[in-house]
């Protein structure tokens with residue numbers, strides 16, 4: 001089950017959003033919260049809520065998202081990433097609203113359709129993930145512009161130099177280097193070291209970061225890190241986050 005398989009399944013399951021966008025909400029800026037954390041002397045970490053994953057299976061039973069999100073905020077997170085894909089990640093779109101706690105909430109999903117931008121805004125997201133390789137340059141530019149029309153700066157995920165070129169041409173400013181291979185799903189933290197220096201913008205290193213040493217290494221190339229599995233597997237996810245955010249090796 002690789003990225004392409006998951007995307008195809010998401011396309012098959014997709015029901016177009018026809019709800020109301022509930023205009024008037026001003027999304028929070030992930031880049032601003034990343035800067036703020038760095039200025040406060042915290043390691044900027046986006047804490048991810050991920051009940052399950054294709055590589056790990058069931059990670060954590062989460063009966064109540066709200067206290068988990070609050071504990072991530074209290075323990076120094078600069079943002080909350082919420083997996084909303086149900087079949088492979090055990091997520092739900094309702095979790096976005098529940099995760100709102102004064103930090104920017106990222107909708108982490110395999111998004112592909114322009115209507116999903118309005119949907120993400122309506123559901124309470126402050127940002128949304130766009131995986132560069134899923135789009136042509138023109139369609140990615142359209143998705144980025146569409147997100148900005150709702151005040152959301154999308155996090156554009158790259159896996160290769162080609163993905164970076166497409167994202168730059170499409171006008172991205174907030175990037176995630178995903179250390180997980182799209183085909184094999186293997187993690188290579190060296191990808192952050194190779195790709196982050198090629199990017200002009202705010203850069204987040206995502207996937208496979210488990211220890212304070214790995215976080216420090218990632219942050220020597222990037223502005224922030226996105227961590228899911230290591231927090232979901234911990235007996236106390238807030239405490240695990242705290243030791244990463246404040247416990248510099």
Ligand SMILES: O=C(O)c1ccccc1NCC(=O)[C@H](O)[C@H](O)COP(=O)(O)O
Pocket residue numbers: 002003006048050053054055056178180185206207208209226227228229230
């Ligand atoms: O997490 C997976 O197993 C996975 C498999 C296939 C496609 C995507 C996958 N994860 C999505 C993510 O990008 C991660 O949840 C995120 O970067 C956090 O990674 P981690 O800290 O390794 O849980």
